[in-house]
Amino acid sequence: MGQDKAYSIEVRDIEVSFGSLNVLKGISLKMERGRFYGILGPNGSGKTTLLKSMARALRPQKGAVYVNGENVGRMKSRELSKRIACLHQSTDITCDYPVMDVVLMGRYPYVKRFQTEGEKDREIAKKAMIASNVWHLKDRRINEISGGERQRVFIARALVQETDIVLLDEPISHLDIQHQIEILDLAGTMTQEGKTIIAVLHDLNLASMYCDHLIMLKDGAIVAQGEPQKVLTEEIVKRVYGVKPFVIDGMNDNRPYILPVKKQRI
Amino acid sequence: MSFSDKKYRYRFALIFGGLLLVLLILTSVTVGAANISLLDTLRILIGRIPFLGGFVSGGEVSRTHELIVLNIRLPRVIAAAAIGIGLSAVGATYQGMFANPMADPYVLGVSAGAALGASIAIVMGADKIVGGFGLTTAAAFIFALLTVFIVFSIAKTGAKVSNTHLLLAGVAVSFFASSVMSVLMVLNRDKVANITYWMMGSIAFTSWKQVIILVPLVIAGTIAVCVFARELNIIAAGEDGARSLGVEVEKVKKVLLVICSVIVAACVAVSGVIGFVGLIIPHTVRLISGSDNRIVLPFSAIGGGIFLVLCDTISRIPTAEIPVGVLTSMFGAPYFISILIRSKKKVV
Numbered sequence: 001m002g003q004d005k006a007y008s009i010e011v012r013d014i015e016v017s018f019g020s021l022n023v024l025k026g027i028s029l030k031m032e033r034g035r036f037y038g039i040l041g042p043n044g045s046g047k048t049t050l051l052k053s054m055a056r057a058l059r060p061q062k063g064a065v066y067v068n069g070e071n072v073g074r075m076k077s078r079e080l081s082k083r084i085a086c087l088h089q090s091t092d093i094t095c096d097y098p099v100m101d102v103v104l105m106g107r108y109p110y111v112k113r114f115q116t117e118g119e120k121d122r123e124i125a126k127k128a129m130i131a132s133n134v135w136h137l138k139d140r141r142i143n144e145i146s147g148g149e150r151q152r153v154f155i156a157r158a159l160v161q162e163t164d165i166v167l168l169d170e171p172i173s174h175l176d177i178q179h180q181i182e183i184l185d186l187a188g189t190m191t192q193e194g195k196t197i198i199a200v201l202h203d204l205n206l207a208s209m210y211c212d213h214l215i216m217l218k219d220g221a222i223v224a225q226g227e228p229q230k231v232l233t234e235e236i237v238k239r240v241y242g243v244k245p246f247v248i249d250g251m252n253d254n255r256p257y258i259l260p261v262k263k264q265r266i
Numbered sequence: 267m268s269f270s271d272k273k274y275r276y277r278f279a280l281i282f283g284g285l286l287l288v289l290l291i292l293t294s295v296t297v298g299a300a301n302i303s304l305l306d307t308l309r310i311l312i313g314r315i316p317f318l319g320g321f322v323s324g325g326e327v328s329r330t331h332e333l334i335v336l337n338i339r340l341p342r343v344i345a346a347a348a349i350g351i352g353l354s355a356v357g358a359t360y361q362g363m364f365a366n367p368m369a370d371p372y373v374l375g376v377s378a379g380a381a382l383g384a385s386i387a388i389v390m391g392a393d394k395i396v397g398g399f400g401l402t403t404a405a406a407f408i409f410a411l412l413t414v415f416i417v418f419s420i421a422k423t424g425a426k427v428s429n430t431h432l433l434l435a436g437v438a439v440s441f442f443a444s445s446v447m448s449v450l451m452v453l454n455r456d457k458v459a460n461i462t463y464w465m466m467g468s469i470a471f472t473s474w475k476q477v478i479i480l481v482p483l484v485i486a487g488t489i490a491v492c493v494f495a496r497e498l499n500i501i502a503a504g505e506d507g508a509r510s511l512g513v514e515v516e517k518v519k520k521v522l523l524v525i526c527s528v529i530v531a532a533c534v535a536v537s538g539v540i541g542f543v544g545l546i547i548p549h550t551v552r553l554i555s556g557s558d559n560r561i562v563l564p565f566s567a568i569g570g571g572i573f574l575v576l577c578d579t580i581s582r583i584p585t586a587e588i589p590v591g592v593l594t595s596m597f598g599a600p601y602f603i604s605i606l607i608r609s610k611k612k613v614v
Binding site: 055056057077078079080081082084085086087088093094095096097098100101102104105106108109113114116117122138139141142154157161 | 268269270273365493496499500502503504506507509510511512513514556557558
C-alpha cells in the first residue's frame with residue numbers, strides 16, 4: 001500500500017456506527033505537519049467520534065488511520081502513545097495526586113516496568129510545565145486547582161509524551177475567555193515547534209482566529225474544509241447549523257467573524 | 267510533594283512496617299488459653315531455627331507447650347497476617363481499579379462465591395477425608411474464578427466494562443451465592459455448625475497444611491498487584507486518558523481481577539468470610555498518604571496484616587473464643603459508618 005509519508009496523519013475512508021446509528025459515513029482527511037486543524041460541527045455531528053478514531057480510542061468498522069504512513073490500528077499501545085497524544089473531554093477527577101505526578105504520567109510509554117521516572121523525565125516534565133504555565137502548581141493536588149489550571153496540567157502531560165500529533169477534544173469548552181485564549185495560544189506555539197494540533201472546537205470565532213485549516217462536519221460527513229475564509233461563509237454556516245449568521249470579514253488577520261442573528265429578525 | 271521526592275522515606279516506612287508485623291506475630295504467639303511465658307515461647311521458636319537452636323537449652327519447656335506454640339498458635343497467627351495482607355491488598359486494588367471507595371472483595375461477590383464453593387466441599391464431606399483442605403481450597407478457587415467470570419459477563423458491554431454494572435452484578439451474584447449456602451445448610455443440618463462457624467470467619471483451626479498453600483499465594487499475588495500500581499494510578503486519573511498514554515486498560519483490569527480472585531479464594535478457603543479488612547485499612551492508609559497506589563497498595567497490605575493479627579490476638583483473650591470475622595466487623599462497621607458521615611459532611 002502506498003501510504004503517503006508526507007502527511008502527519010491521514011484518515012482514509014473511515015466509517016463508525018454505534019448499533020444502527022452511522023456516526024461517521026466515510027471520512028477521509030490528510031493533515032500536514034506543524035499546522036493547527038479545527039474540527040467543527042453541531043452536536044452529534046461526529047466530531048468527537050472522529051477524534052477518538054484518530055486516537056484509536058475506538059476502532060472504525062471500515063477504513064483506517066495512518067500516522068506517517070503507518071496504520072494506527074496495527075501499532076502497539078505504547079508505540080502509538082509516543083506518536084499521538086490525546087486530551088479527552090475533561091471529566092470529574094476524583095484522585096488527589098500532586099500535579100507533578102500527573103504530568104509525569106505522560107512518561108508512561110517511556111518508562112519500563114519496575115522503574116520509576118528518572119532525572120531526565122523530570123527535566124522534560126519541568127520544561128513542559130513551564131511552557132504551559134503550571135510549574136508553580138507542581139506541589140498542589142490535582143483536585144484542588146481550577147478547571148483552567150487542570151486543563152493546562154493535562155496539556156503539559158500531553159507535551160511530556162513528546163508526540164508529533166496532539167489531539168484536543170473540546171479543550172476550552174468550560175473555560176472563561178482568558179483561559180480559552182491562554183490554551184489556544186499554547187496550542188499555537190506547539191504548532192510552531194512542529195507539532196500537528198487537531199482540536200474539536202465549538203466556538204466558531206476562536207476556531208477562525210487560531211486554526212490554519214477547518215473541517216466542518218454535519219451528520220457524520222464533511223461538509224466543507226479548508227482555510228477559515230472558505231469554510232466560515234454565510235451559506236455554509238446556515239446549511240450546517242440552521243442559523244442565519246452575519247459574517248464580518250477583515251477582523252484578526254482577515255479571519256471571518258460570525259455574528260449569530262436572532263431568528264425572529266430574519 | 268511528588269512521589270519520587272519521597273521515595274526513600276516510603277521505602278524506609280515500609281521496612282519499618284514489615285518489622286512491626288514480624289514483632290507482632292512473635293508477641294501474638296505468646297497469647298492464649300494455655301499460660302506459656304514469653305521467654306518459653308521464644309525458646310521454643312528459636313530452638314527450631316537451625317544453627318541458633320544449639321544455643322538455647324530447651325530442656326525445661328514441656329512438650330505440650332511446644333506443640334501448642336508450634337502447631338496451633340504459630341500457624342494461625344501466620345495465617346492471620348497473610349489473610350490480612352491479602353484481603354487488604356485486594357480491597358485497595360479494587361478501590362483503585364473501580365474508582366469506587368466502597369469496592370472490596372465482598373461487594374464484587376468474590377468472597378461469597380469462594381465461600382459457596384468451600385461450603386459445597388464441606389457438605390460433600392471433603393473436610394473429613396485426607397487432603398480435604400486441598401479440595402476445599404480448590405473448590406473455593408474454582409467458584410471465586412467462576413464468580414468473577416459471571417459477574418464480568420453480566421457487566422460487560424462490548425469490550426468495555428462499566429464500574430456501576432460490575433458492582434451491581436457483584437452484589438446480585440453475592441446474594442445468590444449466600445442464598446444457595448442457606449439452602450445447603452437447611453438440607454444438611456448436621457453440618458450447620460461447621461458452615462456457620464466458618465461463615466463467621468475464623469482462623470482458630472488453621473493448620474500448617476493450609477498455611478503452606480495460603481502464604482505463597484498471598485505473597486506472590488500481593489507483589490503482582492503492587493507491580494501494577496502505576497497503571498492503576500493512571501487509570502484512576504481517567505480511563506480515556508490512560509488509553510491514550512498507552513495503558514491497556516481492559517487487559518490490566520482483567521489481569522488484576524484474576525490475581526485478586528486467586529488471593530481471595532486462598533484467604534476464604536482458610537478463614538471463611540472475614541469482612542471489612544479490605545475496606546477500612548486501605549481507607550486509613552489513603553487518609554494519611556493520599557491516593558497514590560504506589561503507596562496505598564504496599565502499606566494497605568502491611569496494615570491489613572497488622573490489623574488482623576491484632577484482632578486475632580484479642581479474639582483469643584476471652585475464655586470462649588470469638589471468631590475473628592465477628593471482631594473485625596465489630597471494629598470495622600462503626601469505623602466505616604464514621605467515614606460515611608465524614609464524607610457526607612464534605613459533600614454538604
